[in-house]
Amino acid sequence: MVSLSLAVLPGQGGYLILAMGGLDHKIHIYCGDKAGKFIKACELKGHSDWIRSLDFSLPVMMDGERHNLFLVSSSQDRTIRIWKMTSEAAASGSSLQLRKETIEMTSYIEGPLFVAGSTSYQVSLESLLVGHEDWVYSVEWQPPTLLTGDEAHQPMSILSASMDKMMMIWRPEKTTGLWIDSVTVGELSHSALGFYGGLWQPDGRSILAHGYGGSFHMWRDVGLDSENWQPQIVPSGHFAPVSDLTWARSGQYLLSVSHDQTTRIFAPWRNQVNPGDMIYWREIARPQIHGHDLNCVTFIQGSGNHRFVSGADEKVSRVFEAPLSFLKTLQQATLLKPDISEDFDNVQVLGANMSALGLSQKPIYTHGVKESSISNSNDGPDSMETIPDAVPTVFTEPPVEDQLAWNTLWPESHKLYGHGNELFSICCDYEGKLVASSCKAQSAAVAEIWLWEVGTWKAVARLQSHSLTVTQMEFSRNNAFLLSVSRDRHLSIFSIRKTEGGAEHRLVAKLEAHKRIIWACSWNPFGYEFATGSRDKSVKIWCVEDASSVKLLATLPQFRDSVTALAWMGRDRASNAGIVAAGMDNGLIELWSVSGGRASSGTQLSVACVLRFDPLLCHVSTVHRLRWRCSTDEKSTLELASCGADHTVRVFEVCGSI
Numbered sequence: 001m002v003s004l005s006l007a008v009l010p011g012q013g014g015y016l017i018l019a020m021g022g023l024d025h026k027i028h029i030y031c032g033d034k035a036g037k038f039i040k041a042c043e044l045k046g047h048s049d050w051i052r053s054l055d056f057s058l059p060v061m062m063d064g065e066r067h068n069l070f071l072v073s074s075s076q077d078r079t080i081r082i083w084k085m086t087s088e089a090a091a092s093g094s095s096l097q098l099r100k101e102t103i104e105m106t107s108y109i110e111g112p113l114f115v116a117g118s119t120s121y122q123v124s125l126e127s128l129l130v131g132h133e134d135w136v137y138s139v140e141w142q143p144p145t146l147l148t149g150d151e152a153h154q155p156m157s158i159l160s161a162s163m164d165k166m167m168m169i170w171r172p173e174k175t176t177g178l179w180i181d182s183v184t185v186g187e188l189s190h191s192a193l194g195f196y197g198g199l200w201q202p203d204g205r206s207i208l209a210h211g212y213g214g215s216f217h218m219w220r221d222v223g224l225d226s227e228n229w230q231p232q233i234v235p236s237g238h239f240a241p242v243s244d245l246t247w248a249r250s251g252q253y254l255l256s257v258s259h260d261q262t263t264r265i266f267a268p269w270r271n272q273v274n275p276g277d278m279i280y281w282r283e284i285a286r287p288q289i290h291g292h293d294l295n296c297v298t299f300i301q302g303s304g305n306h307r308f309v310s311g312a313d314e315k316v317s318r319v320f321e322a323p324l325s326f327l328k329t330l331q332q333a334t335l336l337k338p339d340i341s342e343d344f345d346n347v348q349v350l351g352a353n354m355s356a357l358g359l360s361q362k363p364i365y366t367h368g369v370k371e372s373s374i375s376n377s378n379d380g381p382d383s384m385e386t387i388p389d390a391v392p393t394v395f396t397e398p399p400v401e402d403q404l405a406w407n408t409l410w411p412e413s414h415k416l417y418g419h420g421n422e423l424f425s426i427c428c429d430y431e432g433k434l435v436a437s438s439c440k441a442q443s444a445a446v447a448e449i450w451l452w453e454v455g456t457w458k459a460v461a462r463l464q465s466h467s468l469t470v471t472q473m474e475f476s477r478n479n480a481f482l483l484s485v486s487r488d489r490h491l492s493i494f495s496i497r498k499t500e501g502g503a504e505h506r507l508v509a510k511l512e513a514h515k516r517i518i519w520a521c522s523w524n525p526f527g528y529e530f531a532t533g534s535r536d537k538s539v540k541i542w543c544v545e546d547a548s549s550v551k552l553l554a555t556l557p558q559f560r561d562s563v564t565a566l567a568w569m570g571r572d573r574a575s576n577a578g579i580v581a582a583g584m585d586n587g588l589i590e591l592w593s594v595s596g597g598r599a600s601s602g603t604q605l606s607v608a609c610v611l612r613f614d615p616l617l618c619h620v621s622t623v624h625r626l627r628w629r630c631s632t633d634e635k636s637t638l639e640l641a642s643c644g645a646d647h648t649v650r651v652f653e654v655c656g657s658i
Helices: 093-101 324-334 366-376 401-407
Strands: 003-008 015-021 027-033 038-044 051-056 060-062 065-075 079-089 110-116 119-130 136-141 158-162 166-172 179-186 195-200 206-211 216-221 229-232 242-247 254-258 262-269 280-289 294-299 307-312 316-321 349-354 361-365 412-417 423-428 434-439 449-453 459-463 470-475 481-486 490-499 502-512 518-523 529-534 539-545 549-555 563-572 577-584 589-595 606-612 623-628 638-644 649-654
Touching: 015 038, 015 051, 015 065, 027 110, 038 110, 065 136, 079 136, 079 158, 119 179, 166 195, 166 206, 179 229, 216 401, 242 638, 254 294, 254 649, 262 294, 262 324, 262 649, 280 316, 280 324, 280 401, 307 423, 307 434, 316 423, 324 349, 361 412, 423 470, 434 470, 449 502, 459 502, 470 518, 481 518, 490 518, 502 549, 529 563, 563 638, 577 623, 577 638
Parallel strands: 003 051, 051 136, 136 195, 242 294, 242 623, 294 423, 518 563, 563 623
Antiparallel strands: 003 015, 015 027, 027 038, 051 065, 060 065, 065 079, 079 119, 110 119, 136 158, 158 166, 158 195, 166 179, 195 206, 206 216, 216 229, 242 254, 254 262, 262 280, 294 307, 307 316, 316 412, 349 361, 423 434, 434 449, 449 459, 470 481, 481 490, 490 502, 518 529, 529 539, 539 549, 563 577, 577 589, 589 606, 623 638, 638 649
């Protein structure tokens, strides 16, 4: 059994009716009392595939007949059936027999007769609704409207949702009484897989469908004199563990990657008047939709267009560049002037297209839009092989799911080949000149860190130190050092110097820093101190001395679980004060204040836990990454972004005198 519906039998105060549908293509009707004693009443046959959804209406009065009960059923045979249950006084056995022998037209659509208490119920097929082109996953009667007292009116209106990416509202025609689909809404893009269910808003003015990956699709009737169903803005997010995130270099938006094989951009949408001047965070773009789980991402710092590099469960990193449509949408969302040029003349790419079976996103150029639209108009009807081109759009309000999945892609500009296994970690220096990447490894040869030159995208160095997967890397704020931590329980410090021909590097220090896997590391923005976090439930503060050795400054008190994410935010350069955010395997987050510790000033390093986040605000599973927002204005409120294995991205406001 895969679907159930329960209702009170009309005219029978204490009797209940239960409908069950399952894999045998039949609807099983049971009658029972409120004590829970149910007996089988009858079976309804007609569907030719699994029953997917059942729903009883409230009792309806039709043609002077009282207490008509309707049951609607949907199936994988693509049809919807409406069953009518008419109550009548229980007749004697002889008259029942006589009635069965009388052959009329109605007897062909009449179903079984069953008795509950002192009333018998005749089941008949009211209507067969054929309109969907794929499995019909859900059907639901419009919620009743309450009248005076305890009475309620049942609207004769049914909502159906199907795998053909459509939702339909079915109603009987006023003149003939035939059921027709009076409203049809849906998604036209090929990227949606279909709808797994539909739902009415209690007042019947909005309908909501949910699709693959939990995506929401909502329409609202905004018409005054006649119905006008329009798509509405709904929340969205990842539907698998979120593995990494990064702020844009200006802090305007947040970029996250996930095992749901998508890269998503979230930003506060300021171009919208909300109650109480609330600023809502919206998903404004989905730059990458991939065929492999995404593991890591880094934003290219420095000047020029917005660019990022992502790594997935494949041996190649991919470089993406913001198209013109995104830059203009970002300007609409943030109400800020663009930071590359006033007229966007530098950017020739309008958007990107994804081929049917490909992994690379091809650019759509601004000067090529008109020609492509003309050539496509001569094609025949769409087939399985021909997929419509994306339509890059400048959004003046937050995009809905259908637009996000198809019209907000970024073009892929380069591929970085070199690693022997799946990418695991990636980072960029603060000048936007070098990108470091690592992959999953079980040997020293594969565990190399590759350095790539931004612009030429050539591999300029291969750093050897670790023997197992490098789990995280980070450049120091002045780009002099690269810190790496690994599953081999070691940390390594490399000195890096950018040259005209590439990059020079030297291994400064390598030491076994923890007793278990080291998951996280983070530099102090004001100096050469850094923190490491491990599965051994400890966080240690270290310092690079004289560019030749590493010294342990402090070990923080034991944490309650494995430390899986760290982020160090500087607060006061003079006193070398900052805040270290630590995320754990259990989803909790703590803030620790760190100050002093410089040899030049002679002050001791002082550490203290200043805040433990309320567990209700935190993740419910492993914290994968923490990132402080780099804001240009000196405001007292800090923002911390986190992502985790519970499929969520969270942005925290940290207020007060921390």
